[in-house]
Amino acid sequence: MFTINNKVAVVTGGASGIGEAIVKVFLAAGATVYSVDLSETCVEGAIPLVADVSKEDQIEAVLAKASEQTGHIDILVNNAGIQPLGLTFDEVTYEDLTRTFEVNVNGIFFGLKHGPRFMPESGGRIISTSSFVGLLGIPAGSAYAVSKAAVAHATKCGAVELAPRGITVNAVAPGTVLTPFVTNIPDNPEIPFVTQRTPLGRLALPEEIAAAFLFLASDEASYVTGVVLPVDGGIAAGWEAYDLPPFDESITKT
Numbered sequence: 102m103f104t105i106n107n108k109v110a111v112v113t114g115g116a117s118g119i120g121e122a123i124v125k126v127f128l129a130a131g132a133t134v135y136s137v138d139l140s141e142t143c144v145e146g147a148i149p150l151v152a153d154v155s156k157e158d159q160i161e162a163v164l165a166k167a168s169e170q171t172g173h174i175d176i177l178v179n180n181a182g183i184q185p186l187g188l189t190f191d192e193v194t195y196e197d198l199t200r201t202f203e204v205n206v207n208g209i210f211f212g213l214k215h216g217p218r219f220m221p222e223s224g225g226r227i228i229s230t231s232s233f234v235g236l237l238g239i240p241a242g243s244a245y246a247v248s249k250a251a252v253a254h255a256t257k258c259g260a261v262e263l264a265p266r267g268i269t270v271n272a273v274a275p276g277t278v279l280t281p282f283v284t285n286i287p288d289n290p291e292i293p294f295v296t297q298r299t300p301l302g303r304l305a306l307p308e309e310i311a312a313a314f315l316f317l318a319s320d321e322a323s324y325v326t327g328v329v330l331p332v333d334g335g336i337a338a339g340w341e342a343y344d345l346p347p348f349d350e351s352i353t354k355t
């Protein structure tokens with residue numbers, strides 16, 4: 102077992118899916134866990150805090166509240182996110198783009214900005230949720246994919262900037278995970294599309310993603326920082342070619 106016993110953790114998006122699985126595994130490993138979400142729903146044993154991660158004042162307020170109650174925060178997981186998939190570049194509206202970036206990018210930026218203030222003098226862990234689509238180009242998902250690439254890059258900037266404080270900053274880049282976000286869409290075309298292109302031949306369970314968060318949050322990960330860890334059944338190692346239309350030979354003649 103990786104060690105986070107008696108640590109204080111704040112997990113955003115803790116009410117559902119990957120966040121819920123992270124809350125559960127952190128509780129089982131002996132941490133005190135605050136679950137931050139738009140929803141008051143919370144895993145039994147965790148402490149619910151309602152906030153919208155896209156609002157800087159709300160993030161600051163929940164971090165301050167958790168720290169007031171416990172003295173400090175050891176682990177911050179920036180996991181809350183929205184996933185507007187299925188939209189090509191020409192279909193993405195200004196509103197889609199803005200909201201995606203407000204939640205997925207600004208939300209984790211605020212965590213990196215304010216989290217360290219509530220961490221011990223030396224030490225701390227910040228872990229964010231990126232995605233395999235932040236590492237690879239995908240069709241019909243650019244707003245989401247670009248937001249997740251920004252999460253990966255913010256992770257590297259944070260690792261370098263916060264290293265002198267002894268705070269490690271990492272991210273997990275999951276493949277497609279069987280969470281309500283994916284399974285609630287009737288006949289979700291992402292399920293066969295990604296399954297077919299995943300070397301391990303199946304989608305992930307939330308617990309398989311949460312295990313990577315536990316490692317990165319633990320004392321044992323003390324020398325790991327700036328990493329964007331794919332937990333994706335091998336997709337990032339070998340995403341298969343799409344069924345693209347035949348290459349237009351005339352292009353090479355111009």
Ligand SMILES: NC(=O)c1ccc[n+]([C@@H]2O[C@H](COP(=O)([O-])OP(=O)(O)OC[C@H]3O[C@@H](n4cnc5c(N)ncnc54)[C@H](O)[C@@H]3O)[C@@H](O)[C@H]2O)c1
Pocket residue numbers: 113114115116117118119120137138139140152153154155180181182183184204230231232233274275276277278279280281282283
């Ligand atoms: N499910 C996947 O296939 C997959 C793959 C790669 C990355 N991710 C990422 O993992 C994270 C969790 O996704 P999930 O699949 O568990 O989704 P989910 O919808 O099951 O859970 C997301 C949670 O975040 C909360 N949330 C959404 N917007 C919020 C906001 N503005 N403020 C506070 N909380 C908010 C929701 O209420 C929900 O409880 C997201 O960042 C997502 O982009 C998911």
